[in-house]
Amino acid sequence: MIVQEGHEVRGAVxxxxxxxxxxxxxxVEVLRGGxxxxxxxxxxxxxxxxxxxxxxxxxxxxCFELHYRGFIGVxxxxxxxxxxxxxxxxxEAGFLAALRADxxxxxxxxTAEVAQVLEEMLxxxxxxxxxxxxxxxxxxxxxxxxxAALRSVYHLxxxxxxxxxxxxxxxRAKAALVAVEFDEFGGGxxxxxxxxxxxxxLEEMGVDSGYGAHVDAAPAVMLATVNxxxxxxxxxxxxxxxxxxxxxxxxTTAPAARRMTQALERLGAxxxxxxxxxxxxxxxxxxxxxLRREVIGGLLADEPGLAGDVVLGxxxxxxxxxxLEAHLxxxxxxxxxxxxxxxxxxxxxxxxxxxxxxGVPTRW
Ligand SMILES: [Fe+2]
Ligand SMILES: [Fe+2]
Numbered sequence: 001m002i003v004q005e006g007h008e009v010r011g012a013v014x015x016x017x018x019x020x021x022x023x024x025x026x027x028v029e030v031l032r033g034g035x036x037x038x039x040x041x042x043x044x045x046x047x048x049x050x051x052x053x054x055x056x057x058x059x060x061x062x063c064f065e066l067h068y069r070g071f072i073g074v075x076x077x078x079x080x081x082x083x084x085x086x087x088x089x090x091x092e093a094g095f096l097a098a099l100r101a102d103x104x105x106x107x108x109x110x111t112a113e114v115a116q117v118l119e120e121m122l123x124x125x126x127x128x129x130x131x132x133x134x135x136x137x138x139x140x141x142x143x144x145x146x147x148a149a150l151r152s153v154y155h156l157x158x159x160x161x162x163x164x165x166x167x168x169x170x171x172r173a174k175a176a177l178v179a180v181e182f183d184e185f186g187g188g189x190x191x192x193x194x195x196x197x198x199x200x201x202l203e204e205m206g207v208d209s210g211y212g213a214h215v216d217a218a219p220a221v222m223l224a225t226v227n228x229x230x231x232x233x234x235x236x237x238x239x240x241x242x243x244x245x246x247x248x249x250x251x252t253t254a255p256a257a258r259r260m261t262q263a264l265e266r267l268g269a270x271x272x273x274x275x276x277x278x279x280x281x282x283x284x285x286x287x288x289x290x291l292r293r294e295v296i297g298g299l300l301a302d303e304p305g306l307a308g309d310v311v312l313g314x315x316x317x318x319x320x321x322x323x324l325e326a327h328l329x330x331x332x333x334x335x336x337x338x339x340x341x342x343x344x345x346x347x348x349x350x351x352x353x354x355x356x357x358x359g360v361p362t363r364w
Contacts, residue, residue, distance in 0.1 A: 014212025016071045017062060021055025023091070027062045030084065031074045041083050046090040051098040052323075056091055057220035057227060063088040064230035068157055069211060092231050096238075099228065103315035109308035111300050114244075117314050118292055121251050131325045132259035134332070139263050143332050145205050145348060146340055148198075149214040150328075154226045155198035155276075156211050159184030161226075164233035165242045172298030173243070180250070180287045180295075197276040204273035206348025217341040221327045225320045232313060240306030243299055244313020247291035252321070254284040 016032065019025035026042050049056045065071065066079040078084060100106070135144055159181055169177060186193035202209035215223070232242035257280035264274055300307055331340040339345075 012210050012212075013069050013072050014065070014210070014215065016074065017058060017212075017215050019055075020058045021049075021053070023049060023055045023059035023087075024062060027059045027084070027087070031062070031071065031078055041087045043087050043090050046087070046094060049091075049094065051091075051094040052220060052224055054220040056094070057223040058215075060088065060091045060095065060227045060231075061215065061223045063091070064227060064234070065212070067230070067234060068160060092235075095224075095227065096231065099316040099319075100312060102319045103312050105308055105312045105315065107308075109311050111304055111307050114296065114300065114307050114310050114314075117311055118247070118251075118296075121248060121314065121318070124255055129329075130256070131328050132256040132263070134329060135263035136259040136266070139267070141267050142345075144263060144267060144269075145207050145345055147328070148202055148205055149207050149341060149345055150218055150222050150324075152198065152202060152207075152209070152214050153212075153218050153222055154229070156195050156209070158194040158198065160195075161229040161233035162242065162246050165239050165246075168236045168239040169243075169295075169299065171302060173295045173302065174298075176290050176294030176298060177243070177246070180246075180290055183283055183287065192279075194276070194279070197279060200272045201276045204270050207345060214341075217343045217345070219327065219340070219342055221320075221324050225317075225324060228316060228320060238309060238313075240299065240303070240309030241313035241316070243291070243295055244310035244315075245317045246313070247288065247296055247310075248314045248317035250284050250288040250291050253280050254282075254288065257281045257284065 016028050017024070019028050022042055022045055026040055030041060046056070062071075063084060066074075066076075066084075070076050070079070131147065135147065162177070162184075163181055166174065166178060166181070182188075184194050186196070190196065199209040208214070229242070229245060232238045232245055257277040260277040261274060261281065264277065296310055300310065328340045331338050
């Protein structure tokens, strides 16, 4: 049975988001108003929109969400509406062009370049100063809660966009990717589905664990990371990019998960909050090897012409993560510190270790 209201129940269908500009306004109004309102879709306005901007990223996210769980009160048949698909295609084209430009992928790319990019990603700079480093060394409870709320936009559907690539692969690549997905979906144990472990983490921190609960609070810089996965997953032509993205995510997750475990330990978080990250320390150390050797190796053995797209997936993932991390560190490092969310979280349970505040110290 579909849950029709509220975000409290796991598996809930989300409500439509609050628009952030003309594109997202048009998409939300069309979904609210029924098929007769599709004439209002502003396809021409896409050309002048910022491909990384709040409006386009939310509009794109809303269109993609029709392929996941949809929205309360919205006819599921909108998923295949030609008018909406046309608008989505125009927005994807702008977004993809920006990703290609930022990833510096042009001209012919060989498999040797894929190997080189992977090698570079495997070495973490000794002076790295990312979000997980900050949270481990000096992160505060309210920052950890904000981070979890932001990441929930993806982690509550963890590994779902990657499943779309399965019918587009075969042989070695397919067998290996499905083995990784089996782990992501709990290896046959519903309580171990990674999205469920993340919902447990949110609940332990007193953060709403409803699917889509934090989309309105998530800035475009977060939505873009999820939109990239959805676009790569839904387009067969971008199967190489999806595989590259998946490998990049798995390579970077294990060391970051170790630091997050240390951050949560320092802040006295409970075992339900820890399990998501402890589970990823070992699992992703294995997953990244399977992705590199078997999935990318198998795909490029079958289709060497996809090397450029694999590099696109690898590099674009890195660029979007850098943008997101820069945003978080900029907000939290401001004097006074400010929320990295569009709407700060409501206060939750206090930090256990010090009994400190759980909410952001200043509003913005
Ligand atoms: Fe996972
Ligand atoms: Fe993984």
